Amino acid sequence: MLDPIVNFFTRIFQWIGRGIGLAIGAILWPFLWAGRWYTQRGWILKAVLGTAIVILVGLYGYFFWNTQYWKNFNPAYADAYTFAPPAGSGEQVTDEGAEGQVKTCTRSGIVTVAADLIDFNVNQNAWISSMILYKLGLFGVDWDHTPFLDNKAAFQRGVHQAVRRTAVELVDTIGRVRGTSQIDQNLQDARGAVEFDEETWYFGLRPFGPKTPSPSFYRTGITSLRTFNDRLLKCEVVFNARADNLAKFVDRIASDIGSTSDILSRQSQTNNNGWFDTRADDRFWFAYGQLYGYYGILKATRTDFKAVIDTRGLGPLWDQLDQQFQAALKIRPLIISNGREDSWIMPSHLTTMGFYMLRVRSNLVEVRSVLDR
Template sequence: MLDPIVNFVTRIFQWVGRGIGLAVGIVLWPFLWVSRWYSGRGFILKGILGAIVVVLVGLYAYFFYVTQWWTNFNPDYPAAISAQKEPTAAGNPVGTDTQQTPTSCKPSAIAAVSADLIDFNVNQNAWISSMVLSKAGFFGIEWRRTPFFDNKAAFQLGINQVLRRTTTELVDTLGRVRGTSQIDQNLQDARTALAWNEDAWYIGWRGPTRPTPSVYREAIRKLRAYNASLEKCQVTFDARADNLMQFLDRIAGDIGSTSDILRARIAASDAGWFDFRADDRFWFAYGQLYAYYGILTAARSDFGTVIAERNLGTLWARLEQQSRAALDVQPWIISNGSESSSFFPSHLATMGFNLLQVRTNIVEVRSVLDR
C-alpha cells in the first residue's frame, strides 16, 4: 500500500533534481561557451582577454571590499563635543590682549563636524556612488534594485543630504550678520562643492569631468578655512535664537520628508526580507540620523549662550539621547514586512518611528525658543 506513495515522492524528487540541473545548466552555459571559444583563440588574444578578466576580477574584489567594510564607523563620534560644558557661542571672543581687544574667537563646531563628516565619506571611506562598478550595476540593473552592494552608498548619501542642508544654512544665515551682510566666500565655495553631482566619474555624458570625491574634498578645505578665519575673529557666526529656530525648522522638515519616504515604501510593499528596495531606504535614513546627531550636538556648542539663557539644557540633552539611541538599530538584513507580522519585522517602521521621535524633540525645543 505504501508503494504508490513512495513512487510519488520519488518522482517529485526526480523532478526537483532535474529542475535544479536545468537551472544550473542555464546559468553555466554562457561560461562554458566562452571557455570553449577562448580555448580556440591565439596566444596574443588569450593574453589580452586574460588581462581584462584579471582587471575586472580585481575591480570587483575591491568594490566588494569597500562596500562591505565601513572604516571608522562610530555612532559616538560627537563625544568630544558632548563633553564641552562652557556655554560660549561660536564666534564669541575667548582671548584678548592687554587692551581687551579680541585675539581669538570660538570656532564653529557645526563647521568642524561638517568637515569631519565629509572626510569620513570621501577620505576614510571610498565614495561608492561615483565608482565605475557602482554605475555599471548588476548586468545593467541598478544596485539599489538588487540586495547587493547598495547599503553603504545609501548611508553616505543620507549623510551628504544633511551636509548640503547644513552648508546652505551656514551660507544663508549662520555665517552672516542677520542674514544681510556679505556672504563668506569659503562657506559659499563649500556649498557649491557639495552641490556637485553625487555620482560623477572622470568621464560623463558631456566628456571629461571631475569625480565627486575630489570636489567634495574642496568643501573640507573651505569649511576648515572658514573656521580658521573665525578663530582669528575675522569672520562671523551669528549665534542668535531666531537663527537657531530657523535651523531647527529646516532639520525638522528634512527629517519629516524622509519619514514620508519610509511610509510610502511601507505602503508599497510588505515583502519582508525580499523587498530589495527597503535596505537603501533604511540606510539613507540612518545616514541622516548619523549626521544630524553630530550636527545637533555641535549646534548645542555653537549656540551655548542661547541654550543657557533659555534653560534648554535638559531638553537638548534628551534630543541628543534620542538621536543616539536611534543609531543602535543596526539590523544585519533589512525587512519590510507588515507592521502586524509575527515573522517579518518592519525595520522601516522602526526607523520611521525613531525619525519622528527625534523630530518631535526638535519641535519641542523650537517651541521653547519661540516663546
C-alpha cells in the same frame, strides 16, 4: 511491503537531483562555452581578453570590498568630540602673550563636524555612488532597485544630506551678521562643493568628455570649511550664534527629517512586501545616515549656541534630543524588512525607523517653539 514507498521517494529524489543538475548546467553553460572559445583563440587575443577579465574581476573585488567595509563607522562618534572652551563660537577671548594681549575666537563645532563627516564619507571610505560599477548597475539594473550592495551608498547619501543642509544654513544665516550682509567666501565655496551631484565619475556622456568626480568636489568642501574655522579662530569672520539663527537652523533640520520620514511612510504603505521589497534597504539606510549626520551636528550646535541654550533653559530638551538620536542609531537589522505593521514574521523596519525620526523631529519642533516665545 515498503518497496513501493521506497521506490517512490527514490524517484522523487532522482527527479530533484536531475532538476538541480539541469539548473546548474544552464548556469555554467555560457562559462563553459566561453572557456572553449577562449582556448581556441590566438595568444594575442588571449592576452587582451585575459587582461580585461583580470581588470574586471579586480574592479568588482574592489567594489565589493568597499561596499561591505564601513571604515570608522561608529553610531556614538559624536561623544568623542570635546568642544572647548564651552562658549559660543566666535566669541572673543583675550589671551596674555609675549607681545601683550591677543584676541582670539573659538572654532565652530558645527563646521568641524560637517568637515569631519565629509572626510568620513570620501577619504576614510570610498564614495560608492560615483563608482563606475555602481553606475553600471547589476546587468543594467540600478543597484538601488536590487537588494544587493547599495546599503553603504544610501547611508553615505543620507550623511551627505545632513552636511548639505548644514552648509546652506551656514551661508544663509549663521555665518553672516544679518541677511543683507556679505556672504563669507569660504562658506559659499563649501556650499557649492557639497551641492555638486553625487554620481559623477571621471568620464561622462552628458556632456561627453572627462569630468571631475563627485568626491573631488566634496574634498574641496572640507578644505573650505576648515579654512573658515581657522579664520574664525583669528576673529577674521563671523559666526552669529543668535537665538533666531538657532531657531531657523533647528526648523530646517526638522523639515528635512520630516521629509525623509514621509518617504519612509509612503514606501512602507505602498510596497510592504517584507524581505522582498528591494527599495526598503536603501530607504532605511538613507534615513539612518541622515540621523547619523545630524546627531554629530546637533551635538556641536549645543556648544556653538551654548549661551542661547542656557538662557532659554533648553538643556533638558537637548538631553532628550540626544537620547532620541541614540535610540534611533541602535537600530541596525541584518536584513531590512518592509512588512505589514502587524506582521510577526517579516517586521516593518521602515515603520520603526520612521517612528524614531518623528520622535527626533518632535523634539526639534519643541526646541523651536521655546525659542519663538
